Amino acid sequence: MRVGYLGPAGTFSEQAMHQSLDLAKLEGEAEVVPLPTVHDVISAVQSGFVDRAIAPIENSVEGGVNEVIDALVHDAPDVSIIGEYVLEINTCLIAREGTALSDLTAVYSHPQPLAQCASFLRRELPNAALHPSDSTAAAVEYILASDQPLGALASPAAARQDGAVVLAESVADHELLETRFIWLAREPSDSPTDASSGKSAIIFSGAGDGSPGWLLDCLSEFASRSINLTRIESRPERLELGQYIFLIDIEGRVDVPGPPADAVAALAAHCQQVRVLGSYPI
Secondary structure (H helix, E strand, O other), X not given: OEEEEEOOOOOHHHHHHHHHHHXXXXXXXXXXXXXXXXXXXHHHHHHOOOOEEEEEEEEOOOEEOHHHXXXXXXXXXXXXXEEEEEEEOOOEEEEEOOOOHHHOOEEXXXXXXXXXXXXXXXHHOOOOEEEEOOOHHHHHHHHHHOOOOEEEEEOHHHHOOOOEEEEEOOOOOOOOOEXXXXXXXXXXXXXXXXXXXXXXXXXXXXXXXXXXXXXXXXXXXXXXXXOOEEEEEEEXXXXXXXXXXXXXXXXXXOOOOOHHHHHHHHHOOOOOEEEEEEEEOO
């Protein structure tokens, strides 16, 4: 089984992947494949280049990872969410050996850690330029290859390279920082017999989205059946300004008969597009 993740080695995605595979007792069966961007991770599943992949979709501070959401919605019609894993994040400030905190002229990282550590960066490095990278581990590789006094925000594992040192640990602006990762495959998760034993991710859009009460009518299909929404988010539909696709996570699975499946069927009467991104165990 080929498993894709956001590389290179040392990313939080790699950490989540190994912990999740170990929990499922699949660590020894996986051929892991690092990929340069999260869009590449989604595309590798869509194309069949990998059998499974793990990608970050939501952070407790910064919310949804838009690049992953947009890739699933617009570029990966055959990819399903088959599971999830929540990782507690410990972000460190990393630099080359011999570099002091006061020496740093710029900090590199994935956009999510740059935002999650914004207060620390403003307080400790107000004059440092901030540069986004494709991944946290790629940021560390870049600063180690440079002869400039640069820093990177990444995991402790990313600092286990020759010439790297941790200048400051746990630099996120909030004490508890968690990221929810999703497991992806081209085939859906195995269906259980109980519709309540899991979660489902659904997108819907159109047919009255500019009318008063349209979204309320859509969501009432779940509320009237006592189905709890655990998340709701909107993204541009990429057609014209003011048109959106809504992404919801609900408690319960829609791939077996029951109230969740009934709610999704009823939702179609309000929408031009309804698509189940996945039903999966928690």
